[in-house]
Amino acid sequence: MQQQFRVILITLIITSFIGIPSVLKAQSNIDSLLEQGQYLTAFEQLNECSQLSSVDCILKKVDLALNYYLNSYYHRAFSFIDLRPGEDLEQLRNEKAFGATPIAFQIDSTLLELQEKFPEDSRITKALGDFYNRIYQDFGERWGLSAEQLLEKSNNYYQEAYSNGVYDYYSLYVLGYYQSLFQNYFEAQNWFLRSLKLRPNEPLTNYSLAVTYLFDGLPQKGVEHATRAFHSYNDSLNKSDAARISGILLLKTNRTQEALSFFQKADSLHAHYRPTLLYLVVASLQLGNDSLIIENGSKALNSDLYAPQVAEELNSLFTKEEKQALLHIIYKRALQDNVNDMEACGNIHFHYGKLLFTEGQKQKAKRMIKKSRENFHVIFDDSHQVFEAIEQTLRHMKEAR
Template identity: 30%
Template sequence: MIKFLFSFLICFSFICNGNNSFSDVDSLIEKKQFLDAWKLLSSKESKSNKEQINIKKIDMCLKYFTKSISHQAFAFTNLKPDENIIQKRNLAETKLIPTFPFKIDVIIDSLIRENPENYNLYKSKGDYYYDIFILFGKDWIINKQEVLRRMYTAYKKADENGKNDYISLYALGYFHNLNSETNKAINYFKRSVSLDSNYAPTHYNMAYIYTELDSNNLALKHALSAYGKYKYITYKNNACQMAGSILGKLERHNEAVSVLLDCDRLIPSTYQTYYYLLNSFLKLNKTKEALLTANNMFSLDWKSHTINTDIIEFFIKTNHLTELISFYQTKLKNEKFDMEFRGHIQLHIAQAYSLVNEDKYKVKYINEAKESFTACYDKSHPIFRVLNKMIK
């Protein structure tokens, strides 16, 4: 009985130590004492626990570094209560601070060779290459495609053996989406969402895929989720624009306008927001708002063929030719002397008449554009070839 109790206590002690072996390290991390946590973790390493210690070290390197040298060496800092790691990283970019060499790729491959059945090692390896892909893109030691391949191979092996989380499943889905393997991508994304429904990138990518599949109601659900969950304004704005465009496709234009105006408050004066707004305003016959939006688009770059073509096509498709011509005629009335500007406006009016097969007015404005451009361009300028092609 005593022998059994002694054995039980040893086993119980081992289990407890295994579960709490990093409690002191985690306590330091919670207090943002990252340098002290790293040093304490390093002091714990022995032959018997090196796999567990190095997995924890990798996790620290990816989450809590102050400075990274190509993810081959890392610096850590003890922060004050009011400091955050992002601020420290920004400051560290221009400073020389001591780093700890820690070549994760070499270390993890060595550990896997020693114990290929520890699938937590594969999961850590995937985490490492995923982080490199996010932070470095094309600018790492090996090319982007090889980084993605290593990430995928490691995460796949880990997942096949029950080691995954919402990020690894998202990354596997992202990889399949890049390779146009839509069904596989969706399956991984669904599994990722089932583990953590608050991870915005998964929702955003699901929205993108469902848009490509013309499953617009599903796409809208995930686009709105991504919009609500993203914290960074740029990503939030992208998700917002996607939601607005999908609402437009679903002919829910009042809702689209509401969402897109939110986009314009997040990041004012972006072309994509104006593009989708113009479509919805015209579909709702809100010509005053449509003309204001068209003017905002035009003001971004009045010479842009793409911008003006989009404006023209939206107005024509929604049977607003009269308002479109008036829009450009006002530009001509307000600018009497800049012949380059007038030439472009006359060209765009000719474009509009061409789309509705009004050849008489098309030719009239082509000839006026030629006159305007002759005053500011040499006869060899390519714009004259464009105008001559339009007459034919």
């Protein structure tokens, strides 16, 4: 009996070790096909896969489907292609090229069925979190569930996987992002910090952590992460956002000259963006450099001469710092430079009048508002809503006497 048991045991051991090379070979073959851009062939082989375990095989299929498709139909069906030399998958996607006949692959139901068979394998749980997060990112509510439902599903699966020791830097980031949506900044910061332990220079995580520190009233902690995000981003738009957040945090810590430098960087990367231009004005006002104040104030105003929000914000900022005289210069120059643009002149006269009124120059203010009305009458008919705003302002000035 003992001899028979030994034979069975030895046979099992030998069989298991014989199987390992074949599994590794199958895995290596799939990876090789992906490296060569043979995505259709790789998916077909995974469909016929018998050497990999069912969990490994399906998780690999999910990864391939979500990351290497040519066309996706709400991530419920996918078409693939074997790239030819010189072809690029992303370029073909942008050109809306067509691959093989779409293959139906209901990832969520497939993973849920797999989870029922292998409830102890938390890789499946994390894959479900990945899937619902990807749906949220790519389709949102167009997929059939609300954004809130998708985020909640993703968060719950990631939480469960984490509790069983399965996570990566991105799942930890998403857990932090979810908490930040509910203004649970302390919890969000803890998740982001865990994520950064795995990938310290990840720009999105550093940026998000910096923002939570800003909202949580801890700007001194946020500066390091905002500047790290700035140095880590490669694309100009995200780099500009990180520079602006760096500047805001530096302003909050009274490092105004450094803040100005970051706002200038942000503007050079993404020109004419209103929030950046207004922060340039704020930093200039705090530094008390009159020429810089006029330069950046003019730049902000000229970025959109027709937008009332810009002039309203300038009135507020300059009044707060008691620098209205410099804003007079900015408005006068803008009127001279745009003398033939009636809409621009109308907008400037209107807000110049409101500024004068706050300074107690009521008669000048009234004349300026009436000049605004004359400008707008050149281009708008009497039914335009701007005239109602002008009349309301004049009535307010009259009542305030």
